[in-house]
Amino acid sequence: MTRGEIKNVILxxxxxxxxxxxxxxxxxxxxxRDQLDLDSMDFLDIVMELRKRYKLQIPEADYPxxxxxxxxxxxxxxxxxxx
Amino acid sequence: xxxxxxEKAKDSYDVIVVGSGxxxxxxxxxxxxxxxxxxxxxHHHRLGGLATWFKRKNHIFDVSLHGFPYGMVKTCxxxxxxxxxNSIVQLKHIVFDNPQFSLTTTFDRQDFTRxxxxxxxxxxxxxxxxxxxxxxxxxxxxLAMSTRELxxxxxxxxxxxxxxxMEPITYxxxxxxxxxxxxxxIVFSNFMDKGVFTFQGGTDHLIGMMRDELEANGVxxxxxxxxxxxxxxxxxxxxxxxxxxxxxxxxxxxxxxxTNTVDSLAGREAFPEDFLDAFDKVKINNSSCQVYMxxxxxxxxxxxxxxxxxxxxxxxxxxxxRDMKTKSRTFSIYxxxxxxxxxxxxVVASMNGNYxxxxxxxxxxxxxxxxxxxxxxxxxxERYIPDIRSKIDWLEAATPKTFSRYTLHTKGASFxxxxxxxxxxxxxxxxxxxxxxxxxxxxxxxxWLGAINYGVIVANDAxxxxxS
Numbered sequence: 165m166t167r168g169e170i171k172n173v174i175l176x177x178x179x180x181x182x183x184x185x186x187x188x189x190x191x192x193x194x195x196x197r198d199q200l201d202l203d204s205m206d207f208l209d210i211v212m213e214l215r216k217r218y219k220l221q222i223p224e225a226d227y228p229x230x231x232x233x234x235x236x237x238x239x240x241x242x243x244x245x246x247x
Numbered sequence: 248x249x250x251x252x253x254e255k256a257k258d259s260y261d262v263i264v265v266g267s268g269x270x271x272x273x274x275x276x277x278x279x280x281x282x283x284x285x286x287x288x289x290h291h292h293r294l295g296g297l298a299t300w301f302k303r304k305n306h307i308f309d310v311s312l313h314g315f316p317y318g319m320v321k322t323c324x325x326x327x328x329x330x331x332x333n334s335i336v337q338l339k340h341i342v343f344d345n346p347q348f349s350l351t352t353t354f355d356r357q358d359f360t361r362x363x364x365x366x367x368x369x370x371x372x373x374x375x376x377x378x379x380x381x382x383x384x385x386x387x388x389x390l391a392m393s394t395r396e397l398x399x400x401x402x403x404x405x406x407x408x409x410x411x412x413m414e415p416i417t418y419x420x421x422x423x424x425x426x427x428x429x430x431x432x433i434v435f436s437n438f439m440d441k442g443v444f445t446f447q448g449g450t451d452h453l454i455g456m457m458r459d460e461l462e463a464n465g466v467x468x469x470x471x472x473x474x475x476x477x478x479x480x481x482x483x484x485x486x487x488x489x490x491x492x493x494x495x496x497x498x499x500x501x502x503x504x505x506t507n508t509v510d511s512l513a514g515r516e517a518f519p520e521d522f523l524d525a526f527d528k529v530k531i532n533n534s535s536c537q538v539y540m541x542x543x544x545x546x547x548x549x550x551x552x553x554x555x556x557x558x559x560x561x562x563x564x565x566x567x568x569r570d571m572k573t574k575s576r577t578f579s580i581y582x583x584x585x586x587x588x589x590x591x592x593x594v595v596a597s598m599n600g601n602y603x604x605x606x607x608x609x610x611x612x613x614x615x616x617x618x619x620x621x622x623x624x625x626x627x628x629e630r631y632i633p634d635i636r637s638k639i640d641w642l643e644a645a646t647p648k649t650f651s652r653y654t655l656h657t658k659g660a661s662f663x664x665x666x667x668x669x670x671x672x673x674x675x676x677x678x679x680x681x682x683x684x685x686x687x688x689x690x691x692x693x694x695w696l697g698a699i700n701y702g703v704i705v706a707n708d709a710x711x712x713x714x715s
Binding site for chain 2: 181205208209211212215216219221
């Protein structure tokens with residue numbers, strides 16, 4: 165997957181979790197949590213969905229890597245490269 | 248499909264869930280939606296665990312539907328469905344009445360700020376600081392500070408303020424001023440977000456909708472199916488023994504109490520010594536007593552509030568609240584709009600209680616003590632609805648022994664464990680691969696919202712295990 169494809173996947177998963185999320189003005193380097201009213205349960209949903217789709221195991225210690233859109237892409241890029 | 252007997256169950260599943268409390272129901276639903284084959288086993292004839300109800304005459308009594316935080320809206324939308332989410336309505340009329348103060352509130356931050364300023368004379372800055380402090384608390388924060396110390400820091404010597412802030416939470420989850428401040432801060436902030444909410448249609452309607460959703464997602468549900476033990480071989484989960492038959496699964500999630508899970512279902516021999524040392528230090532929360540009152544068909548009474556926190560005890564005292572003869576009780580009042588399809592008036596008085604106090608009584612003493620509790624509850628309710636006695640056509644009491652009989656929880660615990668139980672519950676699968684626990688633990692994972700959210704957290708752990 166390219167960085168652009170990974171970005172689209174993340175945004176798609178967030179849209180499924182929060183149908184009211186306004187992605188248009190999203191700053192990729194600001195925490196998602198502050199911009200989209202996501203809570204820790206929502207991040208758990210992202211982790212579970214990524215595991216379901218790509219058999220990707222994200223250990224709890226790595227959850228902080230999912231803080232911003234850019235950090236998500238950086239973290240996932242090597243893991244999803246082969247797909 | 249649904250409510251089938253255990254004979255119809257297949258010989259193997261991906262996951263077996265033992266118990267259908269809100270945590271067990273939610274973990275089943277999440278894992279089924281994630282594509283796993285799930286068997287849900289319940290010892291009772293109906294689903295819901297302590298989220299339950301019973302019928303007497305034309306009345307339906309809700310046992311634990313007293314009010315939950317607004318967070319339930321998002322949780323139900325994400326982890327259940329729109330119909331369940333859309334049944335959530337606000338309870339706007341919360342009453343406090345005790346020797347220190349009497350007031351009515353919507354039980355949210357804005358209204359509490361007003362009350363603390365106008366009635367208690369606390370400065371706006373202190374109130375804001377307090378709300379910001381509790382809002383920021385996380386479960387992984389320092390545990391050193393107790394709720395008592397938190398209150399003394401912000402409202403020194405103000406036992407009236409402490410009572411306002413603490414009494415509802417003690418009823419909600421059995422916690423006391425000596426429990427970690429973070430457990431208080433997390434639960435209190437959840438309520439203060441937007442107030443107190445309930446399910447229109449009652450517990451029976453909710454559990455029915457959940458059952459339909461589970462069925463649609465392919466969960467096999469067997470009631471009247473008491474699991475005798477969880478089968479563990481060579482340190483790994485193999486399945487469950489139920490009705491003299493082994494049903495196999497690599498993953499078993501116990502929604503039984505954590506103490507029942509370790510001591511009885513899995514058996515202590517399955518765990519290493521250091522785990523048991525920590526487990527044995529976990530204290531369970533207290534149990535409950537209730538008095539159920541049904542109003543004759545055609546009778547009514549005016550709106551006296553949805554939830555009344557009443558006491559004639561001079562001060563807040565969690566020990567007094569658990570005493571058999573406590574002067575402190577909440578009245579949950581159910582008006583006809585609770586069940587528009589089956590309009591009725593019912594009242595449930597709830598008290599905290601100690602199992603040992605009630606278990607120590609002879610049969611005769613036990614029956615007498617129940618009658619005395621009913622009488623005390625009626626006398627208290629007469630202060631708000633003076634002619635209530637003449638309108639009642641059903642009166643019944645439940646004690647910690649009743650809670651123990653229906654939930655099978657050790658000592659009838661109705662709020663799970665104190666805080667350290669959360670860590671034990673979360674790490675159980677690291678000690679016995681394939682074994683998970685979901686259910687009220689750690690105070691913060693208690694109550695309807697806590698139980699459902701914890702179901703989601705454990706589903707994520709179990710899903711990771713199943714896909715590894």
